Amino acid sequence: SSSDESGTASGDTTTCTPDALQTLEAGVLTIATGEPAYYPWVIDDAPEKGEGFEAAVAYAIATELGYDQAAVKWVRTTFDAAIAPGPKTFDFNLQQYSITDERKEVVDFSSPYYKSNQAIVSFKGSKLDGVTTLQGITDSGAKLGAAVATTSLDVIESTLGLKASVFNDNAAGVTALKNKQIDGLVVDLPTAFYLSAVEVPNGIIVGQIEGSDAADQGFGLLLAKESPLTSCVTKAVDAIRDNGTLASITSKWLADSAGAPVLK
């Protein structure tokens, strides 16, 4: 009965119920994140607790779609595996995927749930300590790292025009930064706050890079290309944005991610 309505452009909420949604497993919403998943996006690498920005967003969307806590199943994927073309092992995936046109050719995105600049994390006394301009970063001769397939990598190569040390994931990059094998790691701003405050000894945020990628349209939930869920998930994101849930989640988990100097 709902099938003929699913194609309509106007958002008829009746199609977006657990009964109607063609999820991987009927009645279960399979959500993916990274392994490990980082603060402040997921607290204690335990997304099923709903703590941390992305975990909270995930549950808010699940609720919006009509799933209760128990009907949510978490799986893990690597960052680059999930944005590759092909069928997926999840209904949607959230681990700070920036929406870009290139990616949109092979996967679907929901509307954005957060927009973040990229930022450079470093440590006191590094070559980057005290640098305030983009040119200064280029001139410092510092070695910057990023995880493969990320927007952060594009920032280093395109915006800064530097050669990056490329890691399989952020975790390896953090290890290298702690070991001072690189001078700075480029990540999104909230991650940068967490890393500089908690993970990296004497960590600092050198600065954020504004509009680092013109095509960057913010973080979106990632779905398989032409997923039957895309429109419903987008509607759910729009709904929690409109009803203020998203804002309160943001202020709860990302409140301290306020001003870092902007590198010009």
Place this chain on the structure above:
Amino acid sequence: MSENRGRGSGGNSGSAPYDFGGAWQPSEIELARRVARKKRNQKNALIAALSSALVLGTLIVVIVTSPGWVTLRNTFFKWAYGVEVLPKILLGFATNATLTVIAGTSVALIGLLVALIRTSRTPALTPFRFLATIYVDVFRGVPLLLVILLVGFGIPALQIKGLTNSVLILGTLAVIITYSAYVAEVIRSGILTVHPSQRAAARSLGLSHSQTLRYVVLPQAFKRVTPPLLNDLVALVKDTGLISILGVTDAVRAAQIQTSKSFNYTPYVMAALIFLAVTIPLTRATDRMLRKSLERQNAQGQA
């Protein structure tokens, strides 16, 4: 010229000629020689002991008293933490083990098939021989990591309906494809090392080509290739971890996740110990087998 020789107790024809087990007493001169030899051996043992004590002692003292020793111990050998993360790493190793078993079995079958095709002479198999040769060449030459990436990420990109997208299955497939090429080559060389006279002997008995292969060539080939195959098995156990690049959590990846949280490298050491528990017995067995076949070979050469 036959004078001037003495032969002591000579042919001792008095005693029973084959009574060797008798109460032989070492002579004075032999006893003196033994004392001298014993002294020399003791001296050598002493040198070995002293040298061992010196070298190993110095090594231990240098390591333990070095300023970094505490850091080193805390960073790599924090056993309490190691035990804490052990279950997670073992869980990861279950992936390696499962993969080894599944891939190992498939590789054995496919490798054998490819080897048989490559060593066959039937005209009808010509195209398969050709394909098998190319297959072996290519997959012996490309890094496994690349094959895993190509198969694990590339095949799903084709969006072929009905085809699995499980990274675990695709990763295993990549490992199977690559190792089958290695194993096919090992088995083929085993088949070729069976001495041509053995084939001739079998054919002379009236055995057909395939009977010769089955009853004479393959059993001998397998015996010969067991050590290199065991080597490949060890390599397989170690290489299964590469599919972690696809997002599968194996022992190495599990250790990496723990380490990236704690910035302590004991999980890696634990993972290494788990691998060693499996691989050392295997390599020991391989070495023993190789040594035996070597001894047999040398004995033949001397006979």
Place this chain on the structure above:
Amino acid sequence: MSENRGRGSGGNSGSAPYDFGGAWQPSEIELARRVARKKRNQKNALIAALSSALVLGTLIVVIVTSPGWVTLRNTFFKWAYGVEVLPKILLGFATNATLTVIAGTSVALIGLLVALIRTSRTPALTPFRFLATIYVDVFRGVPLLLVILLVGFGIPALQIKGLTNSVLILGTLAVIITYSAYVAEVIRSGILTVHPSQRAAARSLGLSHSQTLRYVVLPQAFKRVTPPLLNDLVALVKDTGLISILGVTDAVRAAQIQTSKSFNYTPYVMAALIFLAVTIPLTRATDRMLRKSLERQNAQGQA
């Protein structure tokens, strides 16, 4: 019993007895046989050709006309794009090549040293023999990836002053440590396979232990281990890419970066081709050497 035998033209004592090159003309029966054989060969050739045409043809047709063919070609074999990214991948491969050369040289030296220590009998070297045995056992059994992680990320974590934290150097070091263990074992087994009679012959000539090793054992051992060493070299070329986990951009990583931008897998195929360009000649040379030594061995057995 000696009647009833005929010998045709017999001892043909008329002609020069060793005149074999003469104008020999095949007999009627031989000519008939040749025709029959030729027919059979032609039949076989026809079967081979038909079978090849059929199998390869079917394969090509099935692949090219399959619904996914265009996708496949665009995803894996977009040559224009491949050429575009080739320079970056080649730049990455320069890392693999450099590493192979540097690590290869060090591995040869260290491997030889460890092998010599393990096969020595000098009492003073006892502790080193012990250490060398443990070293070889451990590093043959632990996955290279783990060693790279331990050395590349673990050693800098110790924050020892004066010690490098360059991932390139440490990664190379990890590769050298691991491969030296492999190579030491290969050389040691080469030394052990030199026939004991060769040592006896050398000692009988009055050569000392070390002279025997230097002039007789090692030269023969090296000849024998060249094929397995070449195999290890191929493995080394392929494994150098593993240090990309430390953030070094090698050919595989360069391809991965490109692919992660374009979602097109041609860069991986390009990387594979580059590796093949290096490894196929090496494996071919290895195979040829092995075949030769095999033939020599078989010839000996038959003599």
Place this chain on the structure above:
Amino acid sequence: MSAPVLRIEKLRKSFGAEIVLEDITFTVPEHTATVFIGASGSGKSTLLRCINLLEQIDDGVIKLDGQDISAADVNPDEVRKKLGMVFQSFNLFPHMTVLENIILAPTKVQGVSQDEAVDQAFKLLERFGLRDKADQYPDRLSGGQQQRVAIIRSLARSPRLLLLDEITSALDPVLVNEVLSTVRELKSEGMTMVLATHEMGFAKQVANEVCYLHQGRILEWGAPEEILEAPKRAETREFIKRVHDAGRL
């Protein structure tokens, strides 16, 4: 007088440009032994391999019991069922026991039942005094025992013709004896044989006819006494002398 078991006419065999056998013609009547002697490389092994169809000949005819086995359409496997062949070495299959070696061909090729083959094998082993070695692996046997088992193995198939190629030359001289006496016994039982050997003992004791092979040709042939003691050709005399000088009579 029965028909000859083997008749070879004008056989020629070359490896590439090297002519290894030329103009070989001889006949082996039933119950006789023909022994080929000649220097190393004179072509003895190649000749036996040609008879056994392990090599393809260039010209000539090989007839076994009147059948042209060199014809293009002959199935070698069928021919070999009638022939027994023992080489200098690598005869036995090292991964099988003596018994398994012997029953392999009867059970797999001739379709004899396992029990029957085992029975027959034991009879043969008994006859040649090797009954207690039935369950041993070849590498536990002396070279002489190995060659005797190899002969037994080829007898298990009741061949029409036995081809023996220097079956003692890899053996310790004192082990030659036991193999020689086995061959002598076969001869006395009427087995038809072609032998290649450097052992003049063989030639003297079992041959009905000795052929001297020189650079691929039969240079001289006749009764063993003639060839070994009064050879006519200078080459044969020279060869016999060298063998004598080496201490083999």
Place this chain on the structure above:
Amino acid sequence: MSAPVLRIEKLRKSFGAEIVLEDITFTVPEHTATVFIGASGSGKSTLLRCINLLEQIDDGVIKLDGQDISAADVNPDEVRKKLGMVFQSFNLFPHMTVLENIILAPTKVQGVSQDEAVDQAFKLLERFGLRDKADQYPDRLSGGQQQRVAIIRSLARSPRLLLLDEITSALDPVLVNEVLSTVRELKSEGMTMVLATHEMGFAKQVANEVCYLHQGRILEWGAPEEILEAPKRAETREFIKRVHDAGRL
């Protein structure tokens, strides 16, 4: 009458529980050849290896030119400079040419200059008719040539005593001859030798004394005619008979 080159007294040697040589006593005067015969496993090779200090003896004394070389403090390398030894096989170093094989010991052990060693090597090769093989690798030589080069190689060091262990038993019978004549020539030049062999030709032609070794003991000894033609002990007779039956005179 000069002092004996080799004198062995009551030598005993065992491998684990197996006694391989027992109560071996004999003397080798200068310019004589002593030949050991005996069945396989009777201990011939072990005896020669003991003399060459390749094995450690259990009891007894080995004296070379009056010096007790079995003493614990003797340096085997020094002793071996005075001894030449040739085995059944694997004598030559396959990775060196004939010339390199011959000059290795003179240049590396005895400190002879390269030129001088080469000169001497060529002289020896010339004398034994192998001059044209100087630059060949061993695998290009026949077995007989290889053994002759091995003998030459041990001569290049002017040994006091030559130990030859079944140097022909891996050879084709027709190649035995050339090696035999080389040994005969050495004998006529006065070389002192100890040989182990199955080749009665050696025993007959070069031996001053033949010793029959049986299960590790010298059971009978004497002039070659005595031992080979009229042995006293039943065991010796049995052995000689078996060798004869095998066609070796």
